[in-house]
Amino acid sequence: MPLIGFDNSYTRLPAHFFADAEAAGASEPWMFAFNDTLAAELGLDAEALKRNGAAIFSGNEKPDGAANVALAYAGHQFGHFVPQLGDGRAMLLGEVTAPDGRHFDIQLKGSGPTRFSRNGDGRAAIGPVMREYLVSEAMHALGIPTTRALAAVTTGDPVYRERVQPGAVLARVAASHIRVGTFQYLAARGDNEGVRQLADHVIARHYPEVSESDDRYFDLYQAIAARQAALIARWMGVGFIHGVMNTDNMAVSGETIDFGPCAFMDTYTAKKVFSSIDRNGRYAYANQPAIGQWNLARLAECLLPHFTGGEEQAIEKANAALTHYGEVFQAQWLKVMRAKLGLVREKDDDLKMVQSFLGLMEEGGADFSLAFLRLAAAAGGPTADRELRGEFSAPDAAQLWLDGWRLYTAGDGVDPAERQRLMRAVNPAFIPRNHRIEEAIRAAEFDGDFSLFEALHKVLARPYEDQPGHERYQAAPLAHEEVPRTFCGT
Numbered sequence: 001m002p003l004i005g006f007d008n009s010y011t012r013l014p015a016h017f018f019a020d021a022e023a024a025g026a027s028e029p030w031m032f033a034f035n036d037t038l039a040a041e042l043g044l045d046a047e048a049l050k051r052n053g054a055a056i057f058s059g060n061e062k063p064d065g066a067a068n069v070a071l072a073y074a075g076h077q078f079g080h081f082v083p084q085l086g087d088g089r090a091m092l093l094g095e096v097t098a099p100d101g102r103h104f105d106i107q108l109k110g111s112g113p114t115r116f117s118r119n120g121d122g123r124a125a126i127g128p129v130m131r132e133y134l135v136s137e138a139m140h141a142l143g144i145p146t147t148r149a150l151a152a153v154t155t156g157d158p159v160y161r162e163r164v165q166p167g168a169v170l171a172r173v174a175a176s177h178i179r180v181g182t183f184q185y186l187a188a189r190g191d192n193e194g195v196r197q198l199a200d201h202v203i204a205r206h207y208p209e210v211s212e213s214d215d216r217y218f219d220l221y222q223a224i225a226a227r228q229a230a231l232i233a234r235w236m237g238v239g240f241i242h243g244v245m246n247t248d249n250m251a252v253s254g255e256t257i258d259f260g261p262c263a264f265m266d267t268y269t270a271k272k273v274f275s276s277i278d279r280n281g282r283y284a285y286a287n288q289p290a291i292g293q294w295n296l297a298r299l300a301e302c303l304l305p306h307f308t309g310g311e312e313q314a315i316e317k318a319n320a321a322l323t324h325y326g327e328v329f330q331a332q333w334l335k336v337m338r339a340k341l342g343l344v345r346e347k348d349d350d351l352k353m354v355q356s357f358l359g360l361m362e363e364g365g366a367d368f369s370l371a372f373l374r375l376a377a378a379a380g381g382p383t384a385d386r387e388l389r390g391e392f393s394a395p396d397a398a399q400l401w402l403d404g405w406r407l408y409t410a411g412d413g414v415d416p417a418e419r420q421r422l423m424r425a426v427n428p429a430f431i432p433r434n435h436r437i438e439e440a441i442r443a444a445e446f447d448g449d450f451s452l453f454e455a456l457h458k459v460l461a462r463p464y465e466d467q468p469g470h471e472r473y474q475a476a477p478l479a480h481e482e483v484p485r486t487f488c489g490t
Helices: 036-042 046-058 126-141 180-187 192-206 216-237 285-306 311-340 350-364 368-378 382-389 395-409 416-424 434-447 451-460
Strands: 018-020 030-034 069-071 075-077 080-082 090-097 103-109 148-160 164-174
Touching: 030 046, 030 451, 036 046, 036 148, 046 148, 046 164, 075 180, 126 148, 126 164, 126 434, 126 451, 164 434, 180 192, 180 285, 192 216, 192 285, 216 285, 216 311, 285 311, 311 350, 311 416, 350 368, 350 395, 368 382, 368 395, 368 416, 382 395, 434 451
Parallel strands: none
Antiparallel strands: 018 069, 030 148, 069 090, 075 080, 090 103, 103 164, 148 164
């Protein structure tokens, strides 16, 4: 019986959708992280994988039935179209079927060069692997759709970036790794039949509810757009900045994918940017909804020939769907923010209330997560007002807003303790703060110490719970601890 029961439906698509790949191998593989919980969800034998995981997840050993392919895709990178990108440092091992019937890809990231590497080494350094492991698992714990981390392995081999760093490989799990850029790769080559075949595959894999529709490719497009709107709204609710929302980094499954120069905000700034390569703020926090719409417009260009009706009608339908995306996003975002502010009974002025708090946070230099957490505490009564005031540079203005918020929510029939409970369920006490991630990375990279990584991962697995003794992971960074820039790792 094979260690992992792989199916490989993607390789049953036309051969130009992917390329055979072979891992470069690792001289001294050592598995420093393994996700027992995820392994159980996938129906995998965790104990057997822990025994053999270093060899498998470094790429040294090919499991029986594994596909070992790199996926082809194109993409707009910072608005500029690149007709061929593809998995330049990733290799799809294959697909597994979980006990609940859902299908998942298992991919190695950082396993070595592929046909799509464009002269790169195809390797990953330990820092980006640790970051993706921590942040993707934190996103899952926060309840946000995301790719997952199954395992992480050091290779024993150096990689060369701005400095020499230890090499590592991430075993990543996703509902699939199909992107907007995957459709663009085929459309750019005039391969409309390939676009149709890929769309049929996506429908079967992710959107079976549209399979019997007379206009299933348009319905597929609308379904993808709706998932993206909901996903980005949830990012905004936790202060997450993806960093590189290129079309090749938008998964059509509606999952968060490719945690490169991503980060969670500390001090709230609508135009906040972390990515070291985003010099013009294209992918700033507040720009993410519009970029999602822009990316979906590029997907529409690929699918237009397959919408029913003529070209003019297809364009009209796509434009209407893009407008609807904006409406869906606004509704989803307001739903998220209402919950965060404890606005249990919908009112006409809820949007103004949300905007006023965000404006107060930006003017007062408040920490995004802590401001909402302190507001949740204040929902239980004025004894917690001092903590909220302390998050703002103008505490009197914060108190004035808080008094107005109490008047606004008065009379909605919600008990203070119940409002507090509801707010604590959506306002995390613990997020993967950039300075703590970097602290863990430095300890592992320079001292071979993974204890900070393990401790941080354990705390982030319970983001909505009080965890006495772990206050350092909740605290905002001091001025000298701030990490203003993050890097993609290639």
